[in-house]
Amino acid sequence: QVQLVESGGGLVQAGGSLRLSCAASGSTFSRYAMGWFRQAPGKEREFVAAISWSGGTTYYADSVKGRFTISRDNAKNTVYLQMNSLKPEDTAVYYCAADLSSRVRTTTRAYDYWGQGTQVTVSS
Numbered sequence: 001q002v003q004l005v006e007s008g009g010g011l012v013q014a015g016g017s018l019r020l021s022c023a024a025s026g027s028t029f030s031r032y033a034m035g036w037f038r039q040a041p042g043k044e045r046e047f048v049a050a051i052s053w054s055g056g057t058t059y060y061a062d063s064v065k066g067r068f069t070i071s072r073d074n075a076k077n078t079v080y081l082q083m084n085s086l087k088p089e090d091t092a093v094y095y096c097a098a099d100l101s102s103r104v105r106t107t108t109r110a111y112d113y114w115g116q117g118t119q120v121t122v123s124s
Contacts, residue, residue: 001025001026001113002024002025002026002029002032002098002112002113003024003025003026003113004022004023004024004025004096004097004098004113004114004115005022005023005115005116006020006021006022006094006095006096006115006116006117006118007020007021007022007023007118008020008021008118009094009118009119009120010119010120010121011121011122011123012086012120012121012122012123013122013123014086014087014088014122014123014124015085015086016086016122017082017083017084017085017086018083018086018120019080019081019082019083020036020080020081020083020094020096020118020120021078021079021080022034022036022078022079022080022081022096022115023076023077023078024077024078024079024098025077026077029074029077029098030053030074031053031100031102032053032098032099032100032102033050033051033052033053033098033099033101033102033103033104033105034050034051034070034072034079034096034097034098034099035047035048035049035050035051035096035097035098035099035104035105035106035111036048036049036050036070036079036081036094036095036096036097037094037095037096037097037108037111038090038092038093038094038095038120039092039093039095039117040091040092040093043092045095045108046061047061047106047107047108048060048061048064048068048081048094049061049064049068049069049070049081050070050099050104050105050106051070051071051072051079051104052102052103052104053074053102055071055072055074057104058070058104059104059106061106063089064083064090067083067084067085067086068081068082068083068084069081069082069084070082079096081094081096083120086120086122087122088122088123088124089122090120090122091120091121091122092119092120093117093118093119093120094117094118094119094120095114095115095116095117096114096115097111097112097113097114097115098111098112098113099111099112100112100113
């Protein structure tokens, strides 16, 4: 069983930055690929970014490429999402997720464990 706890969300003006963190329980964190997803009101949950177990491979949605950076610290069992140049359309609840297959994937059904989410609101 893996427990994931997100933090770092909040209210920010357009053009600002936030860094989300996701702390994972368990000693096998370094074996998992990790992903960030988001869900805006009335919309489906969508892929944002993913990172391989080693951190050597990352993948981003086109909508965030060049603005967001995913990273991980396996010694701290934590994955991060640095979000820069935020836009109002980035407003959503952001979720981190763990993929026990350790593959970098972009679909929600590929992930085995989910956090409770953290709200990000970007004002115009």
